[in-house]
Amino acid sequence: MVTNMVKSLEQNGFVHRKRDEQDARLMRIYLTEEERLFLKELMIRMEKNLF
Numbered sequence: 001m002v003t004n005m006v007k008s009l010e011q012n013g014f015v016h017r018k019r020d021e022q023d024a025r026l027m028r029i030y031l032t033e034e035e036r037l038f039l040k041e042l043m044i045r046m047e048k049n050l051f
Helices: 002-012 033-050
Strands: 015-019 027-031
Touching: 002 033, 027 033
Parallel strands: none
Antiparallel strands: 015 027
16 A cells, blocks of 8 residues: 555655665655655745744
8 A cells, every 4th residue: 555655656756766775675765856845835835824
């Protein structure tokens, strides 16, 4: 289930996967730069509306 969700997020450009450099069995998941900027802007807007 989780694998399918991550695969969908990756296909839609929200995240990217990278194999762990220390342990090749692990796959790390990171937000894309575009999503990081989107979330930053979203948080700014939410703070303005809440306070």
